[in-house]
Amino acid sequence: xxxxxxxxAALSVPEGENLVLNCSFTDSAIYNLQWFRQxxxxxxTSLLLIQSSQREQTSGRLNASLDKSxxxxxxxIAASQPGDSATxxxxxxxxxxxxxxxxxxxxxxxx
Amino acid sequence: xxxxxxxxxxxxxxxxxxxxxxxxxxxxxxxxxxxxxxSKKFLKIMFSYxxxxxxxxxxxxxxxxxxxxxxxxxxxxxxxxxxxxxxxYFCASSQGSGQVQPQHFGDGTRLSIL
Numbered sequence: 685x686x687x688x689x690x691x692x693a694a695l696s697v698p699e700g701e702n703l704v705l706n707c708s709f710t711d712s713a714i715y716n717l718q719w720f721r722q723x724x725x726x727x728x729t730s731l732l733l734i735q736s737s738q739r740e741q742t743s744g745r746l747n748a749s750l751d752k753s754x755x756x757x758x759x760x761i762a763a764s765q766p767g768d769s770a771t772x773x774x775x776x777x778x779x780x781x782x783x784x785x786x787x788x789x790x791x792x793x794x795x
Numbered sequence: 796x797x798x799x800x801x802x803x804x805x806x807x808x809x810x811x812x813x814x815x816x817x818x819x820x821x822x823x824x825x826x827x828x829x830x831x832x833x834s835k836k837f838l839k840i841m842f843s844y845x846x847x848x849x850x851x852x853x854x855x856x857x858x859x860x861x862x863x864x865x866x867x868x869x870x871x872x873x874x875x876x877x878x879x880x881x882x883x884y885f886c887a888s889s890q891g892s893g894q895v896q897p898q899h900f901g902d903g904t905r906l907s908i909l
Contacts, residue, residue, distance in 0.1 A: 727900035
């Protein structure tokens, strides 16, 4: 059974700091891995999607890596800003229209 | 324009009542989903529909009955509401199974059972 774990559960950093969020999954048979952002009272916004054949994806200050064999992914956020404060969710697509989510990392960036 | 819209945004009701949540997407996607996010923020899939056909029913109680009148709509009806049903329910859509392109989410419906 696929399980997705995110560490840390919460993180507080000063503005400008570079940071890394971690995601691990128990079954390497995945089709893709996605990172989402969730703001309070809002739905999820897709940030990056990495196909199982890819190693990383970049969008602006965000870089996500995928090591399928070890069941790990990281989301790197460069030069963090207060507007980055949100919950970041990692999710793996296991095939058959099914996506398994982690519990998320709550990020707070202090001005 | 909102891509995936859910109504209502908030729903407060008493135990035992029946309620419905509506979802519509204007992205032209052929797959829609319902997720439940509990108090610990864990997001779990409940149902997925592809071209109006049920693909996933993730051991959800029979009190929950989704209905997809067309590809752009997936509604959720809940009978005999229980305290444990209190959660945020998210609707989402994707083109195909979501293997290639990401899912798009609505803003959620916050259901509180008194």
